[in-house]
Amino acid sequence: MKDAPIDLHVHTTLSDGTLTPSEVVRAAQGIGLRAIAITDHDTLRGNQEAIEEGMKLGVEVVPGVEVSVDFQGGTMHVLGYYVDLNCSSLVEVLERIENARHERNREILDKLGRLGMPLDYGEIRAVASEGPIGRPHIAQVLIQRGYVASVREAFERYLKKGAPAYAERLRFSEREAVRSICQAGGIAVLAHPGSLNCDGAESLSAVVERIASVGLQGVEAYYPSHSIEMTRICESLAAQYGLLITGGTDFHGAIFPENALGFGYGDLFVPYSLLEEMKARLGASGRGAGRGSRVPESRTET
Numbered sequence: 204m205k206d207a208p209i210d211l212h213v214h215t216t217l218s219d220g221t222l223t224p225s226e227v228v229r230a231a232q233g234i235g236l237r238a239i240a241i242t243d244h245d246t247l248r249g250n251q252e253a254i255e256e257g258m259k260l261g262v263e264v265v266p267g268v269e270v271s272v273d274f275q276g277g278t279m280h281v282l283g284y285y286v287d288l289n290c291s292s293l294v295e296v297l298e299r300i301e302n303a304r305h306e307r308n309r310e311i312l313d314k315l316g317r318l319g320m321p322l323d324y325g326e327i328r329a330v331a332s333e334g335p336i337g338r339p340h341i342a343q344v345l346i347q348r349g350y351v352a353s354v355r356e357a358f359e360r361y362l363k364k365g366a367p368a369y370a371e372r373l374r375f376s377e378r379e380a381v382r383s384i385c386q387a388g389g390i391a392v393l394a395h396p397g398s399l400n401c402d403g404a405e406s407l408s409a410v411v412e413r414i415a416s417v418g419l420q421g422v423e424a425y426y427p428s429h430s431i432e433m434t435r436i437c438e439s440l441a442a443q444y445g446l447l448i449t450g451g452t453d454f455h456g457a458i459f460p461e462n463a464l465g466f467g468y469g470d471l472f473v474p475y476s477l478l479e480e481m482k483a484r485l486g487a488s489g490r491g492a493g494r495g496s497r498v499p500e501s502r503t504e505t
Contacts, residue, residue, distance in 0.1 A: 211423075212282065214237050221457040225252055272376070326347070
C-alpha cells in the first residue's frame with residue numbers, strides 16, 4: 204500500500220530515546236507502521252539491531268543518523284538515510300562528537316552543582332543505560348531528585364539553549380555534516396526546518412538553497428510541531444530546489460509521551476510513497492544502499 208504510514212525520525216536508547224531498537228520496531232509493528240528510520244543522535248549503533256528485528260517482523264527499517272550542525276539563530280540537524288554503517292569516515296566523525304559530548308555533560312553537571320543541584324554521574328548513567336548520556340537523561344535525574352516536575356520544565360528552566368546550565372556542544376558545519384552523510388552513500392535531509400527560527404519563507408529559502416548547493420537532497424516537511432503554513436513552505440522549497448520530502452515524529456518514547464510513534468500528536472501522517480521516492484533517488488544515483496545497510500524490496504501489499 205503506497206499510503207501505508209511510516210515514521211522516518213525515530214530515536215532509541217542508543218541516543219536519548221527510552222525504547223531499545225528492537226522495542227521500537229515491535230512498537231511500530233503493533234501500530235501498523237510499514238517502515239521506520241532509526242535516526243539516533245550522532246551514532247549508528249542502534250541500526251543493526253533494529254534492521255534484524257524488522258526483518259523478523261516484516262517492518263522495513265531504514266538505517267540512519269541525525270547529526271548536529273552549527274547554526275546561528277536556531278537549531279539545525281541533518282538527517283542521514285541509508286548510510287553505510289561501516290563507513291570509516293562517518294564513524295570517525297561520530298566518535299569525535301561522542302567524545303565531545305562527555306565534556307559537555309561534565310560542564311552541564313558543574314553548572315547544575317553551582318546552582319545548588321548537584322547530581323551524581325552514576326545516577327545519570329543508570330538512566331541512560333547503554334546509550335550515550337544526553338540532556339534528557341540529566342532531566343530525568345533532576346525529576347528523580349525533585350528539582351523539577353517534568354522533562355519540559357528541566358529544559359525550560361535549566362537545560363535549553365540560553366538557560367543557566369546549558370553548555371554548547373560540538374557541531375559541524377552544514378558542509379561537513381552533509382558531506383559526511385553523502386560520503387557514506389546516504390541521503391542528507393534537513394530535519395525539522397521550523398526549528399531554524401528563520402524570519403519567513405524567504406529567509407528559510409536562502410538557507411535551503413545554500414545547503415542544497417553542498418549536497419542536501421531532502422527536507423523534513425511533515426513534522427509534529429510544524430504548522431500548516433510551515434509544511435506548505437517546506438513542500439514548496441522541495442519543489443523549487445528538486446529535493447525529496449520526508450517526515451517523521453522525532454519519537455523519543457516516555458521522555459515526551461505526548462509525541463506518539465508514527466502519528467505525533469495524533470494527526471501526523473507520513474505516506475510510504477515518500478520512502479519509495481527516496482529509494483528511487485538512491486537507485487538513480489547509482490549508489491544503492493551502502494555496505495552495512497539494506498534496502499528491502501517493496502512489499503506487494505494492497
